[in-house]
Amino acid sequence: MKVKEMMHKGVEWVSPDTSITSIAKKMQQYDIGVIPVGENDRLVGMVTDRDITVRALANGRDISKLSARDVMTKGVIWCRDSDSAAEAARLMETKHIRRLPVMDEKKRMVGMLSLGDLSHAASQKTAAEALKAVSGHHA
Numbered sequence: 001m002k003v004k005e006m007m008h009k010g011v012e013w014v015s016p017d018t019s020i021t022s023i024a025k026k027m028q029q030y031d032i033g034v035i036p037v038g039e040n041d042r043l044v045g046m047v048t049d050r051d052i053t054v055r056a057l058a059n060g061r062d063i064s065k066l067s068a069r070d071v072m073t074k075g076v077i078w079c080r081d082s083d084s085a086a087e088a089a090r091l092m093e094t095k096h097i098r099r100l101p102v103m104d105e106k107k108r109m110v111g112m113l114s115l116g117d118l119s120h121a122a123s124q125k126t127a128a129e130a131l132k133a134v135s136g137h138h139a
Contacts, residue, residue, distance in 0.1 A: 003088050004081035006118065007102045007111035013038040016045070016069035020056060023047050023068060034099050036076075036109060037068045043101060043109055045072030078103050081110055088113055 013036040014023060023035050027049060037045040047068050055071040056063055078101040079088045088100060092115065102111040 001085045002081065003079055003083045003085065003102055003113055004111070006085060006088075007081065007113045008117065009111045011036060011101070011109060011112045013043070013109065014047075014068055015039060016067060016072070018068045020047075020052055020063050020066045020068070020071060024049075024052060034112070035068075036101055036112075037072050038109075043076050043078065043103075045069075045074050046076055046099075046101070047072045048099075076101060078109075079113065080104070085118060089118055092118070 012026070012030075014026070016037055016039050018037075026035055027033060033049045035047045036043055037047060045068065051071045051073055052063075055061075056066050061070075077091065077095045077097055079091055081102050081104050083091075092098070092100060098115045100113045101109050102113050104110045
């Protein structure tokens with residue numbers, strides 16, 4: 001099965017100057033834990049609910065003064081919509097990540113693939129191996 005058949009389509013992104021409060025509200029509205037960050041039509045980072053908690057709240061920073069740029073994870077790992085489920089799972093395993101932005105052949109973000117998506121669509125073996133590897137670094 002191909003990533004384009006498993007992914008969530010229509011992902012929104014925010015600019016690096018978007019406030020953390022706005023990002024948190026978007027996460028709440030869409031019941032998601034990650035927001036891609038784009039600048040000049042390029043994916044430059046990701047803000048996760050964990051980024052907000054660890055890089056802002058836990059460090060005692062004033063949330064009202066922070067933007068995506070202040071807490072985002074840079075160096076985004078992504079996959080292609082034409083990749084197989086096994087290829088995407090392997091990438092998640094080796095990089096220990098739970099969500100992958102999905103790019104088309106023109107390097108345009110067209111969706112998001114999560115471990116949950118893999119668990120519903122990929123083989124049980126592929127999904128189990130990815131989950132074990134991604135969760136393993138927390139043990």
